[in-house]
Amino acid sequence: MDVFQHTRPHFWNIRASKTHDRLLFNYRRVWLVSIFLLLVVSLFPMSILMGINFKLAHEAISNENRLRTLRITSNTRRTITYFLEERLDALRFIVQGRKPESLTSNEELRYLLLNLKMGFGGFVDLGLIDQSGMQINYAGPFDLQGKSYKDQDWFTKCAEECSYISDVFLGYRNRPHMIIAQRWPVGEDGSFYVLRSTLDITKFITIISSLDLTAGSDAFICNHEGLLQTPSRHFGEVLAKITLPIPEYSPHSQIMEVEDHKGNPILVGYAFIENSPYILMLVKRSEEVMKGWYSLRDEMIWFFFGSSVVILIVVYGMATFIMNRVYDADQGRLKAMERLESSSRLISVGRLATGVAHEINNPLAVISENAGLLKDIFTFKKEYKEDPQLMELIDAVLESVERSGAITKQLLGFARQFEPSISPLHLKEVMSEVLSFLGKEPLYRNISVHMDIPEDLPVIYSDRRSLQQIFLNLINNAIQAMNSGGLLDITARKIQGDRVSISIQDNGRGISPENLKKIFEPFFTTRGLNGGTGLGLSITYGLVRKLNGDITVHSELGVGTMFVITLPFRFEGDIKDESLAR
């Protein structure tokens, strides 16, 4: 949350409590809504595209894997089928070209076996069997001459189907072998002969091992009962039963997706080898074949999260930046509106006041002269002059007239549309003059005055009289606000925009927030009836504005008050001759 503390918008803690704020909008809500909308419109389509892409890529890769497995299975099946067919064809060739009787000679049979071994390979022995199942001639490493196959399954099948390929079996020397057999055409008397040969399965193993499989994959041949015909990597040795389900017969190469004994998904390509009891199986672990997919998937997920984070940061930043700008602009506008309101109120009050002053001055003069004459008459007649009550009454009238006159004259001064007379001035000089007007008052009241105006402050082109009046009013107020031992601090600094900022600060009793709003209004005074007229600060305000300046006040009860005036170094107006001023 620390990051939020630093990046949250300016208006986060602003509640729409002020009247003006209700006219504008709820920034927090707009900010949240805009962030939400921006996130939805950017993340939603991206998520959808991501999902589609995900699905397509997954399908493409898994289809590609299936196809590849199917292709390898199919090719291998062809090779194996060809291998078996070739050897059967060799036997057929012999059967077609010779009479069975010609093979009763052991020498001839051995000669044939030698040719087969050299021409094709894989042949171990060769035997001739008559219709009674008796092996009447045998060439090979074993002593099988005279062995009867009459009751053996394969012999019966071969007699029926002309040619035969057997399952793999362990021979006398415990080495896996298989039998192929070919029958001569049946004679007219129903007699027939069978040529039988044992094949070494090493060739099978060679074909399968040439597939160049990865460590997790496996390829083997099993029979229809699921007994392994070749050794396998993961399913046991020859004649072990595989743990995979035996697929339904299909003339084409097929794919099935199953689980191995550990529950891992595996992809099995299988093909039934024609005219044989064999099924070729190519087993691949899904995990391995989908390796490409997994890395792509991880990349996609990382990309998605990365982009989401970037979008989130950008959206947050943009929304905050824009809403901050809007908020700041609105605040500026509000302040300007408030200032305009108060200054236009001041102007209208000022106009009214001067209008009233004009009209009141004449009757005041009449009262003054009549009372004056009355006093003159009484003064000249001895009997009245001695009457203290009478004199007191008339003096009271004259005093009130004088006081009213003072107010109306100040009011007139307040509204007087004089043109400032501009001359080059040293602020320090002007301020020193003003301090000298005060005479010894600060000294008597034990108030120390500290003035800090740099010597190198540029000359200011402004109206001397107005500046004097402004400073005098503010300094007078400051002194009035302080008790014995107070400190009056006057500083001036050059600020941006070719303006000077003058601050007059006291450590007096301060102004309460509710009074602070009204201090520039005419007739607002806290000094009671015997104090000021309540016009000092409004006149000051009017003068500062007339000089294209600005005046602000900061105050805290019990701490003090600071007035800050900013003025342009150059007043935009004609520079008049000083002598024309009154």
Place this chain on the structure above:
Amino acid sequence: MRVLLVDDEEKFVSRLAERLEIRGFESDWATTSAEAFSKAAAAKYDVAVLDVKMPHMSGLDLKKKLQEMSPDMKFIFVTGHGSEEDYCAGSREGFCYIIKPFKIETLVEKINQAMNV
């Protein structure tokens, strides 16, 4: 020393004249410019105290006419208005410019100053 007071407010101007009389000035007063002309034609005045704003003819115009009649006459303007224009014109045209209400001593002082007494 003769003083002519012109102001449209009779209660003001008559009392003022009386008070000046008490203070040793020979004072006449008028409430219209026509009256002022006839007074000025009949006698010679050293100082004229004129209201700036009067009906029919302003104090400034009256001053021009009176000056034609007696060029040595000194002028003091009084006004209840006190606008900037008034002030500038009044202090330019006359010896001085006083805003109503004023103390009789102020007027006496200004008259004396005008006559270099």
